[in-house]
Amino acid sequence: MVTQRRGWGSLCRLAVAVFSILFGRAGAEAAPGVYSFVVFGDNQFATDSPTSGVPERMAVPEVILALQPELILHTGDLMDHGRDPEAYDRFVEYYRTMLDAIPFFPTMGNHDAGYEGVRNYGRFLKTQLLERNAAAHGPRYAEEFTLWYDEDTTAYPTRFDDPRVAEFRTVVPSGVCFKTCYAFRFRNAVFVSLEQGTRWWSNTPLPWLEKTLRRAREDASVDHIFVIMHHPMYSSTMLENPPNPAQPAKGECIAPVRVLYEELFQRHDVTIVFSGHAHLYDRFYVPDDGHATHAETPPTTFPHDGKAIHYIVTGGGGGPLNRGGWQTDKSSACFQNRIRAYHVIQVQVDGRKLTLTPYLVSGDAANPAHRAFETFVIGP
Numbered sequence: 001m002v003t004q005r006r007g008w009g010s011l012c013r014l015a016v017a018v019f020s021i022l023f024g025r026a027g028a029e030a031a032p033g034v035y036s037f038v039v040f041g042d043n044q045f046a047t048d049s050p051t052s053g054v055p056e057r058m059a060v061p062e063v064i065l066a067l068q069p070e071l072i073l074h075t076g077d078l079m080d081h082g083r084d085p086e087a088y089d090r091f092v093e094y095y096r097t098m099l100d101a102i103p104f105f106p107t108m109g110n111h112d113a114g115y116e117g118v119r120n121y122g123r124f125l126k127t128q129l130l131e132r133n134a135a136a137h138g139p140r141y142a143e144e145f146t147l148w149y150d151e152d153t154t155a156y157p158t159r160f161d162d163p164r165v166a167e168f169r170t171v172v173p174s175g176v177c178f179k180t181c182y183a184f185r186f187r188n189a190v191f192v193s194l195e196q197g198t199r200w201w202s203n204t205p206l207p208w209l210e211k212t213l214r215r216a217r218e219d220a221s222v223d224h225i226f227v228i229m230h231h232p233m234y235s236s237t238m239l240e241n242p243p244n245p246a247q248p249a250k251g252e253c254i255a256p257v258r259v260l261y262e263e264l265f266q267r268h269d270v271t272i273v274f275s276g277h278a279h280l281y282d283r284f285y286v287p288d289d290g291h292a293t294h295a296e297t298p299p300t301t302f303p304h305d306g307k308a309i310h311y312i313v314t315g316g317g318g319g320p321l322n323r324g325g326w327q328t329d330k331s332s333a334c335f336q337n338r339i340r341a342y343h344v345i346q347v348q349v350d351g352r353k354l355t356l357t358p359y360l361v362s363g364d365a366a367n368p369a370h371r372a373f374e375t376f377v378i379g380p
């Protein structure tokens with residue numbers, strides 16, 4: 001009898017495997033509107049070390065595999081030095097088990113920027129989107145992930161010393177673009193990845209962004225729009241404005257980036273904007289009408305009514321944790337919660353309902369551990 005049960009179990013596993021090979025990972029799902037994805041960022045691998053002295057970043061892929069998401073978003077800074085020609089090969093080598101199993105969608109960070117860094121990132125991105133993700137998901141990748149990539153035929157400047165930069169600043173904030181921005185549709189959501197390394201590398205063409213958001217919003221079957229962009233628009237640790245008002249072009253700050261995109265995001269009812277760059281978990285609930293939402297105890301349920309956007313900073317993938325202080329500005333009026341810790345965020349989708357849980361990650365590759373920091377619900 002025991003032998004027979006084992007034989008039946010093996011047959012079942014074989015049938016599931018054959019079904020998955022024929023129809024892809026998602027083919028076995030009973031409810032197409034129920035799925036999950038994971039978001040993390042800023043693991044910032046040094047090229048010559050898988051850990052750079054931070055063992056938690058090698059626990060991150062193990063935790064993500066345990067959460068079994070349908071896809072992964074990365075908020076940028078995969079590398080310390082994207083300009084190194086071996087940087088992305090090393091990233092793939094270190095995270096191979098995860099990348100072989102789950103489609104992975106990144107956005108460009110400032111450590112990926114710089115002319116050589118962007119070129120290396122661009123090559124990595126193309127292989128990731130068109131080949132590695134297809135291998136991870138199975139033969140239904142192209143059918144289940146509708147990809148809008150490299151669809152802009154405009155020949156943008158790719159150097160700041162190009163004499164056309166001033167002319168192109170009317171459509172691209174920085175005047176240069178390497179065309180690493182892209183979008184994709186998966187089930188009832190559209191995901192949009194901007195080219196936004198720093199505030200100086202605001203390389204996303206605004207006509208492309210507007211067209212992409214409008215196409216998503218005009219499709220009645222799209223319940224959620226998620227944006228990933230490395231540089232935050234709200235932050236409890238980054239400065240609001242340039243540190244020296246006499247030198248507005250110098251110094252890191254968030255307001256100049258917010259000016260570029262916030263109105264577009266509001267007009268197209270973006271659901272959540274995920275950023276990285278600041279190495280912590282930091283979130284904000286920002287109504288379109290600008291009223292303050294901060295409360296001593298953050299609520300655990302939010303309406304999904306298109307009248308507000310959640311801005312979530314997730315930069316706890318393994319880079320040195322942020323030691324910044326506390327900024328009192330427009331961000332603090334809409335601040336909800338934060339923690340300086342290594343983490344990944346799980347987003348569970350059930351139709352129009354979203355349940356978000358940041359998991360704090362500890363341990364290392366051999367002994368990964370995770371525990372929930374908080375859980376909150378958006379909608380329906």
Ligand SMILES: [Fe+2]
Nearest residue numbers: 077109110277
């Ligand atoms: Fe960064």
